[in-house]
Amino acid sequence: MSAKPSFFDLHLHTEFSPDSTISLEAYAQLAEKLEIHVGFLDHFELAFVNRPHHLNYETLPRLLDAFDRTKATYPNVSLGLEVDYYSNNASGVAEFCDDIRTDFNYLIGTVHVIDGLAVTTLEELNVLVSRIGLPPIIERYFDEVEGAIQSKLFDGIAHIDGVMRFIPLFPANPTVNEIWQRRTLELGKLSQRTGILIEVNLRGLNHPWGKMHPSQSLIKELVQAGAHFYVGSDSHSLSDFEEAAPKLRQVHQFLREWGGFGLPGSLRELLEG
Numbered sequence: 001m002s003a004k005p006s007f008f009d010l011h012l013h014t015e016f017s018p019d020s021t022i023s024l025e026a027y028a029q030l031a032e033k034l035e036i037h038v039g040f041l042d043h044f045e046l047a048f049v050n051r052p053h054h055l056n057y058e059t060l061p062r063l064l065d066a067f068d069r070t071k072a073t074y075p076n077v078s079l080g081l082e083v084d085y086y087s088n089n090a091s092g093v094a095e096f097c098d099d100i101r102t103d104f105n106y107l108i109g110t111v112h113v114i115d116g117l118a119v120t121t122l123e124e125l126n127v128l129v130s131r132i133g134l135p136p137i138i139e140r141y142f143d144e145v146e147g148a149i150q151s152k153l154f155d156g157i158a159h160i161d162g163v164m165r166f167i168p169l170f171p172a173n174p175t176v177n178e179i180w181q182r183r184t185l186e187l188g189k190l191s192q193r194t195g196i197l198i199e200v201n202l203r204g205l206n207h208p209w210g211k212m213h214p215s216q217s218l219i220k221e222l223v224q225a226g227a228h229f230y231v232g233s234d235s236h237s238l239s240d241f242e243e244a245a246p247k248l249r250q251v252h253q254f255l256r257e258w259g260g261f262g263l264p265g266s267l268r269e270l271l272e273g
């Protein structure tokens with residue numbers, strides 16, 4: 001019988017995401033060695049269900065089967081889904097979440113795209129910057145994240161300031177930093193009021209941003225404001241996951257120390273004995 005881990009990584013991308021090739025079993029095996037409870041969190045993008053390698057209604061049952069098989073051997077695993085939120089199709093997203101909610105242990109809302117372009121990939125961000133400029137992109141990104149929290153469709157929100165990943169590659173802009181800090185803190189208050197968890201996402205550490213989403217100093221302010229956090233490495237490979245493990249443990253330690261650690265409702269029983 002395996003011991004119950006006290007560390008959780010609730011954001012792993014598997015071969016069911018277009019940008020990963022790792023099986024659920026491979027992560028689960030490594031997680032057992034690292035003594036981490038893992039949550040698989042593949043992308044579901046309603047706007048892109050027709051693109052190759054993207055999850056859609058037809059392929060979702062395969063993910064559920066793969067999870068059941070994995071869980072039979074490795075008990076310390078959970079199944080989540082990273083669902084893109086679009087304010088211009090909020091009812092479509094709500095309908096999808098209602099359809100699939102009971103198949104998953106938790107649902108995480110996320111924002112990647114503005115005007116159909118992903119702000120989390122440099123090529124598409126560059127196109128967007130040339131069209132509308134950086135400050136409006138940052139404002140609109142946070143508007144969308146705010147909408148995702150207010151929708152109350154989700155247990156948590158992924159990488160709340162993920163739009164900042166490539167910002168250091170652009171000329172320094174104090175307005176951008178001001179928007180980032182102000183709007184991140186506003187999201188903390190919103191999450192405190194709605195009870196929706198914020199993710200401490202470690203992926204910014206491997207990007208030009210070089211910080212967690214949100215940064216450690218902002219996390220501290222948000223915890224003081226009453227927000228609660230779960231932790232996600234946002235790994236796309238086994239080496240991402242393994243390399244993030246020491247940081248993941250460290251983040252758990254300070255969140256627990258500051259009273260800001262949380263888990264989605266369906267996983268909370270894992271914290272007891």
Ligand SMILES: [Zn+2]
Nearest residue numbers: 082110158159
């Ligand atoms: Zn994401």
Ligand SMILES: [Zn+2]
Nearest residue numbers: 011013082234
């Ligand atoms: Zn992700």
